[in-house]
Amino acid sequence: MTTPVRRSAIPPVRLMSLSLLFVSAAALGYLSGFPDGLGLLVAIAAVLLAAVLRVSSDHDLAAYAPVPALAGIAVEAAAAPVGFGTELLAGFAGLCFLAWLADDPARPVGGDLRALPTIMLPALALGIAWSSALFLPAGAVPLGVAGGLLALTLAAVAFLVGSPSVFDREEARS
Amino acid sequence: MRGPPFRPLRWRPLAPFLLAVGAALLFAAVLTRNPVPLFLGLPLLLAPVAVGVAGPRSAPPVRIDLAVRGSSEEVRFEGIVASAPGLDARDLVVEIARPASLREAAETEFDRSSTELRFRANWTAPEPTIAEVSVPTVLWRDPMGLVEREAVSTAAPLVVTRYPPELLRIGAVHLERTTPLPGETHSRRVGESGEFHGIRLARPDDPPRQINWRATARAGRPLANEYDLDKTGDLLVLLDARPTPLGRVIDERLFSIVRAAALGLSDSFLTVKARVGLGVFGEFLDVVPLATGRTHRIRIEAALTQAHLATVAAPAERCAVAARRSFPPGLTTVVFSNLADDESNDLSPYLRRRGFPVVVLSPSPLPIAAGMSRLSRKDEELAARIARLVRRNRVARAWQEAPTIDWDDYWSLGQFVDFVRRPRIRRAG
Numbered sequence: 001m002t003t004p005v006r007r008s009a010i011p012p013v014r015l016m017s018l019s020l021l022f023v024s025a026a027a028l029g030y031l032s033g034f035p036d037g038l039g040l041l042v043a044i045a046a047v048l049l050a051a052v053l054r055v056s057s058d059h060d061l062a063a064y065a066p067v068p069a070l071a072g073i074a075v076e077a078a079a080a081p082v083g084f085g086t087e088l089l090a091g092f093a094g095l096c097f098l099a100w101l102a103d104d105p106a107r108p109v110g111g112d113l114r115a116l117p118t119i120m121l122p123a124l125a126l127g128i129a130w131s132s133a134l135f136l137p138a139g140a141v142p143l144g145v146a147g148g149l150l151a152l153t154l155a156a157v158a159f160l161v162g163s164p165s166v167f168d169r170e171e172a173r174s
Numbered sequence: 175m176r177g178p179p180f181r182p183l184r185w186r187p188l189a190p191f192l193l194a195v196g197a198a199l200l201f202a203a204v205l206t207r208n209p210v211p212l213f214l215g216l217p218l219l220l221a222p223v224a225v226g227v228a229g230p231r232s233a234p235p236v237r238i239d240l241a242v243r244g245s246s247e248e249v250r251f252e253g254i255v256a257s258a259p260g261l262d263a264r265d266l267v268v269e270i271a272r273p274a275s276l277r278e279a280a281e282t283e284f285d286r287s288s289t290e291l292r293f294r295a296n297w298t299a300p301e302p303t304i305a306e307v308s309v310p311t312v313l314w315r316d317p318m319g320l321v322e323r324e325a326v327s328t329a330a331p332l333v334v335t336r337y338p339p340e341l342l343r344i345g346a347v348h349l350e351r352t353t354p355l356p357g358e359t360h361s362r363r364v365g366e367s368g369e370f371h372g373i374r375l376a377r378p379d380d381p382p383r384q385i386n387w388r389a390t391a392r393a394g395r396p397l398a399n400e401y402d403l404d405k406t407g408d409l410l411v412l413l414d415a416r417p418t419p420l421g422r423v424i425d426e427r428l429f430s431i432v433r434a435a436a437l438g439l440s441d442s443f444l445t446v447k448a449r450v451g452l453g454v455f456g457e458f459l460d461v462v463p464l465a466t467g468r469t470h471r472i473r474i475e476a477a478l479t480q481a482h483l484a485t486v487a488a489p490a491e492r493c494a495v496a497a498r499r500s501f502p503p504g505l506t507t508v509v510f511s512n513l514a515d516d517e518s519n520d521l522s523p524y525l526r527r528r529g530f531p532v533v534v535l536s537p538s539p540l541p542i543a544a545g546m547s548r549l550s551r552k553d554e555e556l557a558a559r560i561a562r563l564v565r566r567n568r569v570a571r572a573w574q575e576a577p578t579i580d581w582d583d584y585w586s587l588g589q590f591v592d593f594v595r596r597p598r599i600r601r602a603g
Contacts, residue, residue: 081210108264122217153200
């Protein structure tokens with residue numbers, strides 16, 4: 001029997017990370033290919049639903065808060081046309097989503113700051129990827145190479161997820 | 175030499191979700207030849223890996239100080255979890271396992287800082303109880319909630335004991351001793367086993383010399399003399415842990431109450447330096463031999479904490495035979511039994527025949543059964559009345575063999591304390 005699942009008090013809304021998420025999602029929605037400001041509506045609806053779920057008093061329900069936020073951003077990104085800064089904005093939205101995840105009001109304040117070293121790694125990779133895409137000449141061959149690298153990345157991630165002990169550094173037992 | 179326990183990194187449900195969405199975005203990017211989904215998918219794919227790399231690479235050590243406070247029904251389980259240097263205590267999650275016999279009174283309170291985490295679980299004990307509170311599980315969880323790893327601590331579990339307060343005073347009552355001390359002689363001894371004690375209904379196995387013929391003629395029914403057995407100043411606490419027709423749930427609750435009362439009784443007598451032995455009779459008799467002192471108190475507490483109901487009801491005679499092997503005859507014996515069936519009633523006569531003077535303390539199942547009833551109010555009243563009659567009959571039958579105290583208010587043992595103070599007051603026949 002563990003501590004209760006139901007939370008008695010509604011956790012407060014953390015405005016900073018929520019604002020970042022909303023601004024990035026709204027900007028991505030604006031640049032996405034949806035007509036008549038539908039992208040903006042998708043962003044508002046997704047972020048609003050995520051915020052409401054997160055402050056829900058039901059712990060089980062609050063656990064589903066990342067789903068609408070991520071779904072909204074993913075739909076916008078999938079529909080967004082290639083542009084000068086659209087890719088970078090999509091990546092920034094992903095990072096903002098991670099910061100918002102870390103800033104869970106059900107947990108102690110400052111989660112986003114404590115998660116900063118973790119977020120820095122994808123941010124660095126994103127920067128390298130974006131600068132490579134911007135400055136390197138594109139063609140059929142690089143696309144094939146990129147596809148192969150992506151497939152390799154997926155395989156590596158799948159391997160890491162399947163064997164979390166790779167991250168362990170336990171002392172040897174005699 | 176054994177090393178620290180292995181605590182692997184565990185993915186939380188959010189991590190596979192992020193990876194799945196990241197992979198889907200990646201495929202969408204390749205299929206549509208559009209890099210935008212790829213750039214969104216990149217942080218999602220890398221975040222779980224980054225968390226695994228940035229977090230502690232082995233089970234983080236934490237220091238846990240635990241305490242149980244409160245009195246009577248109130249139980250406060252408090253603790254301080256101090257993290258090792260380099261580990262932020264705000265990323266620690268404490269999972270507290272509440273014993274089944276305790277109830278939640280209010281939500282657990284947490285007070286966190288970067289170096290330590292304090293918690294206070296507020297519980298209540300609806301009935302007397304003895305329960306082991308295991309060491310809370312401490313997890314390091316990354317701020318994003320993607321991975322977690324169990325921390326290592328060296329804290330030991332605590333035991334919560336709550337029993338009726340009257341038991342604290344019962345030890346001051348010295349058990350009536352009939353065994354002569356060195357240098358002491360009894361001026362007169364009557365009967366086979368000691369001094370005359372009283373008259374009771376004759377049993378078929380009573381020898382003719384024990385029948386009180388004059389009293390039998392006066393009463394018109396066979397009555398026999400009863401004599402004091404040799405009694406020491408020691409105490410044997412015997413718990414009947416056999417299953418009864420009441421059902422597992424009621425049996426478990428009554429047994430939990432009984433364990434708490436047994437510990438209280440032992441505590442009280444150990445405080446006045448009396449020797450106390452313990453027996454738990456389920457399928458077989460598990461004993462803690464007679465002894466005294468603080469270590470013995472811990473021994474009894476451990477035995478009572480680990481005691482559990484048996485699944486098979488063994489014959490009462492087995493208990494008496496086993497008790498005679500482990501304890502000297504004449505030992506004042508307090509039997510805890512719910513007297514719910516004939517088997518329970520049989521325990522005291524067998525013990526008496528083996529030379530143990532018995533007092534039965536019987537927790538009544540009626541308050542628990544009433545709380546669990548699903549009948550309508552009218553039917554409930556009728557059922558309660560019938561149950562009371564049955565109970566009274568059982569207690570009366572038990573009285574024929576040994577003094578029996580019906581214990582229906584679990585937080586009070588005044589009736590039992592009164593009896594121990596005036597042990598001569600007893601009925602015959």
